[in-house]
Amino acid sequence: MATIKVPPIVPSPAEDCEQLRKAFQGWGTNELLIIAILAHRTAAQRRAIRTAYAQTYGEELLKSLDDEISGDFERAVVLWTMDPEERDAQLANEAVRKWSQSNLLVLLEIGCTRRSEDLYQVRRAYHERYKLSLEEDVAAHTSGDFRKLLVPLVSAYRYEGLEVDQKLAKSEAKLLHEKITEKAYGNDELIRIITTRSKAQLTATFNQYHNEFRKPINKNLKSDHQNEFLAALRAVIRCITCPEKYFAKVIRNAIDGLGTDENALTRVITTRADVDLKVIEEAYYKRTSVRLGHAIKGDTSGDYKDILIALLGHDDV
């Protein structure tokens, strides 16, 4: 369930463009007006605004935004304004070019939480923008087990039907348990199962695993010392079986502790606000007993805070 609020009567794209242009002109920028418009439009409406804006003013809306605003606020507004597939392509490209554990998460996330058709659209947008394929870039910038895991994840076109083969779930749960017990985390079969089976099938396999071996698979994927590959495997499994808990955890990590990880916070809010942010909010509350809006207000400020709160649907339209 999405969180954004769209007014009952939506102005025409031409009207929205005119207001945005006003927000950009004169002394200083009217950030609140930018939020009042863009944070309250669906992806299709934002697309129509961008098209009308380019036609009317001969300049890309994203370019104008880039000139007028800055910092975390700019990043949130720009990412949100983009088409979902274009945004994911950009996030993936940034992640590929700057290798780190948290950037690795971005690739896993895109590979595992998008619908199959949407992931394909991301790959298309990637071609268009970067003149390379997503899997080509991921493969060229990774190696070893990480490559073995990430390349099929970003190339996947998982079957999305709900059919489950219980016999297969049983045999593959056993295979997974065997490999995990041997600590063969990069094993070909383990990676094959996780990267190619449908989400319904994998859920059945993980349930089977839990029943038969009396521990959830993710508990068996913990190690005493920090192991980035194991963390990646756990993230994949969480993305597949309970994306809302996964995203709630990314937000918790971004907010908790000293300082805020604005990049991660912005990413989750802008990519999920018109998908399932409502469910993520609930998962966050269940785990922390703190309302997400409250937590964000406490950890961010200014226009950046305002856009996030607006995307959460907590401002007054």
Add this chain to the structure above:
Amino acid sequence: MATIKVPPIVPSPAEDCEQLRKAFQGWGTNELLIIAILAHRTAAQRRAIRTAYAQTYGEELLKSLDDEISGDFERAVVLWTMDPEERDAQLANEAVRKWSQSNLLVLLEIGCTRRSEDLYQVRRAYHERYKLSLEEDVAAHTSGDFRKLLVPLVSAYRYEGLEVDQKLAKSEAKLLHEKITEKAYGNDELIRIITTRSKAQLTATFNQYHNEFRKPINKNLKSDHQNEFLAALRAVIRCITCPEKYFAKVIRNAIDGLGTDENALTRVITTRADVDLKVIEEAYYKRTSVRLGHAIKGDTSGDYKDILIALLGHDDV
């Protein structure tokens, strides 16, 4: 360039259906009429005929064909009548379920000679028909180096632009040469390059290889004893750099020697007749000094021969 001939005035789908129905009824089947209609319609026209047929007679055209005709003729007519993506999905599925060197070729061929968008459509058709993903099936039925090669090939969404990075071509040609010299044919980097780079980039890399190491890469991929994996790598490279020569060779192998490999012959003719069979014909002639139509007439007979010749565009409409 396609070979099929479509009459200047094409009957309506309803008229075609009526004629087909006539061909099926009464004593014996009128095979020539079936060929006269189906072998002379484009993919879109065949699709329209199938839709009209199902609406009018409450039965799938493919089912009626299956009831009325048989053997190699049936297989050719049915494969040809299908949508290209549906046909490829079926060919891939048959290949996956019956592992052999020649079936391996089918998967390589589909992965490497289809346009990126078309390969995606094949994966979509595969979901619909088999309730599994193509890569899932390929991964589950293969292992070792073959899996490492085939899974990314059937999951690829290669960039199709013509941009070439010459520096990259140089460094990757060197890397390929290094691995080939070490006989490390299943090396991760070698497979990464071949399965993810765009065809334009790969062509530049292979040219660079030829220039710098004074031998075409495929010559360096030959071994004294038969090696199926090396043969697969050579086929991939041929599919990418000169698909018409690759297909001409598949046809040669199918026709030459004792007996005919009808499966391979039918596959190439039905999948390429509305794509590039004309160019394949030329490549065949160049290599054998025999006209492809002549070779097929000499090696096949009856209705099967007639449909192949019709798809080659050599019959009188």
